[in-house]
Amino acid sequence: MPYWMKSLLLPFLFIASVQAAPLQKIFTDWQITCNNLNYCVARNITGENGLVMTLSRYAGVNDRPLLRIDYGNRYTGDLKGAALQDNLLLDQKRLRPDFKHWTVEPHHLVTSHPIAIDEFLTQIMDADNIQLTWRPQSTISLHGLKAALLLMDDVQGRVGSLSAWVKRGSRSVWDVPPEPTAPVMRLSERSATPLTREETTGLIDYGTWRVSADECSLDPMRREVSVAPLTDSKALLLVSCEMGAYNMIDLAFEVTRTQPWLSRRLTLSLPFAPPGRNDRLLEIINAEYDAANAQLFTYAKGRGLGDCGIATRWQFNGQEFVLAEYAEEGTCDAWHGSDEWPTLWVSQRPSQP
Known part of the structure; x- marks a missing residue:
């Protein structure tokens, strides 16, 4: 390609890279998630059969690729059976990769070596499945x-x-676009003064009895109310309003710390539309607030097992809550917990002076 064409192409690619939206999609038996830094991770589903292959890669030249095959996880514990290294089939024929640049454990095979990954993908890309010799139902559909x-x-x-x-x-x-820069979280200039006992008592009473039944279906006697300082003049009030089998839907309010109590309903607006949705408002579920770091956490389980759902972290900057991290696992297949759900949004803290 002529140099002048590259000089035109690279700025375009850089813009496309920066503006790329987070995504999570399923292609037949594979799920892929890419976050706001264009870091992507793909894995086969369903993990309920115990055997999963995962591929991840960062954007830019420093791509740090990773390929791993795992048999068993935090839900299944250590599974019995012979080592993967000698017991994998590719379309019913022995799969014998060159494991020179792999970390080989009985039930875990991992490599970050680019050539090893390329060679392995060349072997399997057009095949139907990988399975265990001694447990055919444990299959990685390709x-x-x-x-x-x-x-x-x-x-x-x-x-x-x-x-x-x-x-x-x-x-x-x-000749690839650079990794986008993570958004920098703006922090509050100073920590809020802790609530006094009188402030806490008054605000909890307000949240228990003054929130309208039209907004909160739970009986006041069953509501869980928590308060925390936001600023020296305002507090965060969290009121549990609807109870499900494994989720509690909350309402959040910014309330003055002195009487007469004046409140404003808080909403959380995402900087992108989550997978399968057109709107950007996040329902506040199972909320917890860390006053020491001015961070609000939400955690919505897709089912009671906790293997799927949405987890978020929001930073209060003195004026509003801004998204710091968003992770989502849309596939409920007993593969991993919320601490390993793929991220769709990440941020960075400001550098220290």
């Missing part, structure tokens, strides 16, 4: 893998380059 990795290449601007995993071309490995 249907959808190519589509998921093609989307990953597209999001990261690798299509047509030597670093692409699917549609590889002649563009240099250096």
Whole structure:
């Protein structure tokens, strides 16, 4: 490609990289998630059969690829059976990768070596499945893998380059958009004065009895009310309003710390539309507030097991709550807990002076 064409192409790719929206999609038996930094992770579903392959990659030249195959997880515990290394089948034939650059454990195979990953993907990309010799029901379906990795290449601007995993071309490995910069969280200039006992008592009473039944279906005697200082003049009031099997829906209010109590309903607005939705408002579920760090956490379980759902972290900057982190696992297949759900939004704290 002529130099002048590259000089036009790279700024375009940089803009596309910065403006890329977070996503989570399913292609047949594979799920891919990419966050606001264009970091992407793809894995096969369903993990309930105990065998899962995961591929992840960062945007930009410093892509730090990772491929892993795991048998068993935090839900299943250690599963019995022979080592993966010698007991994998690819379409009913022995799969014997070169494990020279892999970390090999009985039930976990991991590599971050780019050439090893390329060689392995070349072996499996057009196959149907990987399975265990001694437990055929433990299968990694490969249907959808190519589509998921093609989307990953597209999001990261690798299509047509030597670093692409699917549609590889002649563009240099250096000819890819850089990783976008994470948004910097603005913090409150100073910590709020702790609430006095009188302030706490008055605000809890206000949240228990003054919130309208039209807003809160729970009987006042069953409501859980918590208060915390936001600023020296305002407090955060969280009131549990609807109870489900494993989720508690909360209402949040910014309330004056002195009588007469004046309150304002708080809403949380996301900087992007979550997967499968057109709106950006987040329902406040199972909320907890860390007053020491001025951070609000929400955690919505997709089911009681806690293997799927949405987890968020919001930073109060002295005026409003701004999204700091958003993780979502849309597939309920008993593979991992909320601490490992793929992220769709991440941020960074301001650098220390």
